[in-house]
Amino acid sequence: MKDKNQREEKREILIDIIEDNETVLFTTISLSGNIHSRPMSYQDVEFDGDLWFMTRKDTSKYDEILKNPKVNIGIFDDSYASIAGTATIVEDDARKKEYWNKFYEKLFDTNYDDPMLVLIKVHVETAEYWETGNFTKSVVNFVKQVVGNEDHVKEEDDVNASVEL
Amino acid sequence: MKDKNQREEKREILIDIIEDNETVLFTTISLSGNIHSRPMSYQDVEFDGDLWFMTRKDTSKYDEILKNPKVNIGIFDDSYASIAGTATIVEDDARKKEYWNKFYEKLFDTNYDDPMLVLIKVHVETAEYWETGNFTKSVVNFVKQVVGNEDHVKEEDDVNASVEL
Numbered sequence: 001m002k003d004k005n006q007r008e009e010k011r012e013i014l015i016d017i018i019e020d021n022e023t024v025l026f027t028t029i030s031l032s033g034n035i036h037s038r039p040m041s042y043q044d045v046e047f048d049g050d051l052w053f054m055t056r057k058d059t060s061k062y063d064e065i066l067k068n069p070k071v072n073i074g075i076f077d078d079s080y081a082s083i084a085g086t087a088t089i090v091e092d093d094a095r096k097k098e099y100w101n102k103f104y105e106k107l108f109d110t111n112y113d114d115p116m117l118v119l120i121k122v123h124v125e126t127a128e129y130w131e132t133g134n135f136t137k138s139v140v141n142f143v144k145q146v147v148g149n150e151d152h153v154k155e156e157d158d159v160n161a162s163v164e165l
Numbered sequence: 166m167k168d169k170n171q172r173e174e175k176r177e178i179l180i181d182i183i184e185d186n187e188t189v190l191f192t193t194i195s196l197s198g199n200i201h202s203r204p205m206s207y208q209d210v211e212f213d214g215d216l217w218f219m220t221r222k223d224t225s226k227y228d229e230i231l232k233n234p235k236v237n238i239g240i241f242d243d244s245y246a247s248i249a250g251t252a253t254i255v256e257d258d259a260r261k262k263e264y265w266n267k268f269y270e271k272l273f274d275t276n277y278d279d280p281m282l283v284l285i286k287v288h289v290e291t292a293e294y295w296e297t298g299n300f301t302k303s304v305v306n307f308v309k310q311v312v313g314n315e316d317h318v319k320e321e322d323d324v325n326a327s328v329e330l
Contacts, residue, residue, distance in 0.1 A: 025239045025247070027192055027200055035192055035200065035237035037247040038302070039295060072200035074190045076241035082190070082202040107300075130204060135272075137203070 010140045014127050017079045018045055025074035026053065028064040028087075036060070037074065043099040049124035049142035051085070054099060056108065057116050065089060071122055081129040083122075090119040175305045179292050182244045183210055190239035191218065193229040193252075201225070202239065208264040214289035214307035216250070219264060221273065222281050230254060236287055246294040248287075255284040 018024075027037040038061070044052040051073060055062060065071065065087045075081040093113050100112040108117060127140045183189075192202035203226070209217040216238060220227060230236065230252045240246040258278050265277040273282060292305045 023241075025190065025241050025245070027202070027237065027239070027247075029194065029200065029235075030249075033235055034249040034290065035194065035235055036249055036293070037192070037237055037239050038293070039241070039245045070194075070198055070200055072192065072202055074192070074202050074239055074241065076188075076190050076204070076239065080190070080204045082192075084195075084199040084201055125199065128201070128203070 007140070010138055013131065013138070014081065014083075014129055014140055015045060017075055017077075017081050017129055017131075018042075018051075018073075018083075020079075021075050021077055025072075025076065026061065027072040027074060028061050029068045029070060030060070030064055031067055036064070037072075042073075043119075049085075051083070051122040051124065052095075052099065053120040053122070054096065054104065055118060055120055057118055061120075062089065062118065065120065073122060073124075075129075078132040079129060081127060083124050083127040085122045085124040088121045088123070090121050091115075092119060095119060172305070175303055178296065178303070179246065179248075179294055179305055180210060182240055182242075182246050182294055182296075183207075183216075183238075183248075185244075186240050186242055190237075190241065191226065192237040192239060193226050194233045194235060195225070195229055196232055201229070202237075207238075208284075214250075216248070216287040216289065217260075217264065218285040218287070219261065219269065219282060220285055222283055226285075227254065227283065230285065238287060238289075240294075243297040244294060246292060248289050248292040250287045250289040253286045253288070255286050256280075257284060260284060 023039050023041050025037045026040040027035060030036050040053055042051050042053050066089065069086045069088065071085060071087045073081070073083040073085070075083075096112040096117060096119060105111075108114070110117065124142045126142070128137050130137055188204050188206050190202045191205040192200060195201050205218055207216050207218050231254065234251045234253065236250060236252045238246070238248040238250070240248070261277045261282060261284060270276075273279070275282065289307045291307070293302050295302055
């Protein structure tokens, strides 16, 4: 039970760090293998570990995700987080409508049902975070192992906790 | 001349953005292909485009750089920057001594000539930045083309300038 509580506490801290930051650094690997990032706003955090973004098909990240779905969400504020996951392009008008707002309307200069607009779903696999003023890394894994009818979450938090600078 | 001035102006803006931030997000590709980042402080900016960091050999980024030297320096403040480059591990006691300070002494709990301490030199290839409140990306390339006795810097700034969110 102690392990489960520690795991939940770490997830709660991570979600707090994410929710404190509307804008994150969204990092992809380019077709030539270079690492690129850009500021992006996420739309939704579902914690079992999915983050949702909206973009256009004529952006470099759309092509990059189709070629290599490994992405990173970086948070750089009073606290830091490095969230590694796999991105999927999702075309879902109902969900686009749900996330649509005045800011998007102005930014994209179109309506939510424009087929050029797509959603990016990032399934988080590992998140590392450093709380304010703390150089010790905490690690949260989101790898689910299905055993029988239950989902078990594999945790390696303590093993990976380390100082890295 | 106009192009040259624009290029120099962009580099100056980029250097200002870097120098406003002692701590950056240092991103590497892990052995399994995941993208990982961690906060790091740089020691020096040499602009023709080299950034210097110090680390220990027993960190994940040391192993990752030896396997895949592509890295990214992310800046996430009032302005944003994504700086893509190639990292080299450098063992140079004279330079380590030059960068050594009280903070390092406390952090690493050793002396500058400890062989476990190495320098990371990041040679910048492309930098993209977004100035405060501006969603338009500016691109600076650091690719040098040696023609005769002169260095010419290839620029594709205007072609790449675009909005991406």
